[in-house]
Amino acid sequence: MALGISSIEELLGDEASDLLDHECKTISKDRLIQPSANYVDDVWYHSDRNNRVLQNLQRLLNNGRLGGTGYLSILPVDQGIEHSAGASFAKNPDYFDPENIVKLAIEAGCNAVASTFGALASVSRKYAHKIPFVVKINHNELLTYPNTFDQIMFGTIDQAYDMGAAAVGATIYFGSDESNRQIVEVAKAFEYAHELGMATILWCYTRNSAFKVDGVDYHSSADLTGQANHIGTTLGADIIKQKQPTNNGGYKALNAGDSSYGKLDERIYSELTSDHPIDLTRYQVANTFMGRAGLINSGGASGDNDFADAVKTAIINKRAGGMGLISGRKAFQRPIGEGVKLLNMIQDVYLNDEITLA
Known part of the structure; x- marks a missing residue:
């Protein structure tokens, strides 16, 4: 049974009115290219994407419980590389077997499953025709001692094509010492993926120890993540994956004192955003060419209130103008029945017509 608005309000508790009734007075929803059943025809049909890319974008949007709505629910499980397999799968060792990852995505009615080349x-051969594959082409390897933080290629675009992938995904650590190389690598990979007909999804993460200023972490600030989104869309991503903003003012903090970092305009903070999470996320959407590239937010780590947190994240994304959620650890680090329930609750937010753009 789908999650109704009264159940959603109960999950949100005291935050319900603030999230469900908020009116965005920063960037109007009328300026956005909004997710819809006709998204591929209305947006990417007019671009340089070839027919095979359009077909795979439509395939992603037509699959699963959200098929035909313009929204996406993707299960990503690449944490076995990114965070170590033991740390990721100790809570539920069944997911050491990649088949269970795909089974969870199918049973939960996800649009697609994202994972590693090997997985x-x-x-x-058993599943590529049953659910769209998103093959993650690069990763941060965490076995080097001491740990280094870099995204390196783990396979080829041809290999992803040969296994029947609908899309490829990649991560760039914007702001890191390695970001220039990563930008060039990913741009070339995405160009070739498009040539072969696959869609592209970019994990637009910021990473630099200097982004922590006076005890405040600005890695997920709206202004810095927004610019990461803008660069990611520019280099050829069809869909942008980003963490939801937790604050704002990263550029300001990094420009304190006599330092000079990047460029900013005070209207970013006074007119284009507020301190409300929906407005901060809308700024992320604006930086994906006003929604021409769909924004999917990540679900984050598993915690004490996963179901309520997942619903809240979905509401913020949807009301901001985003295209959906890509949630992994909250789903697979629990028994499969609970994982399916959590993913279905996320999807129910996008299926609920009472939850509209702010």
Whole structure:
């Protein structure tokens, strides 16, 4: 049974009115290219994307419980590389077997499943025609001692194509010492993926120890993540994955004193955003060419209130103008039945017509 508005309000508790009734007075929803059943025809049809890319974008949007709505629910499980397999799967060792990852995505009615070359290749003949594959082409390797933080290629675009992938995904650590190389690598990879007909999804993460200023972490500030989104859309991403903003003012903090970092305009803070999470996320959407590239927010780590947190994240994304959620650890780090329930609750937010753009 779908999650109704009264159940959603109960999950949100004291935050319900603030999230469900908020009116965005920064960037009007009328300026946005909004998710819809006709998204591919209305947006990417007019671009340089070839027919095969359009077909795979439509395939992503037509699959699962959200099929035909213009919204996406993707299960991403690449944490076995990014965070170590033991740390990721100790809570539920079944997911050491990649087949269970794909089974969870299918049973939960996800639009697609995103994982590593090895994981998806190991079951591609059995499942690539049953659910769209998003093959993650680069990763941060965490076995080097001391740990280094870089995204390196783990396979080829041809390999992703051969296993029947609908899309490829990649991460760039914007702001890091390695970001220039990563930008060039990913731009070339995405160009070739488009040539072969696959869609592209970019994890637009910021990473630099200097982004922590006076005890405040600005890695997920709206202004810095917004600019990461803008660069990511520019280099060829069809869909942008980003963490939801937790604050704002990263440029200001980094420009304190005599330092000079980047460029800013005070209207970013006074007119284009407020301190409300929906307005901060809308600024992220604005930086994806006003929604021409869909914004999917990440679900974040598993915690004490996963179901309520997942619903809240989905509401913020939807009301801001985003295209959906890509949630992994909250779903797979629990028994499969609970994982399916959590993913379905996220999807119910996008299926609920009472939850509208702010």
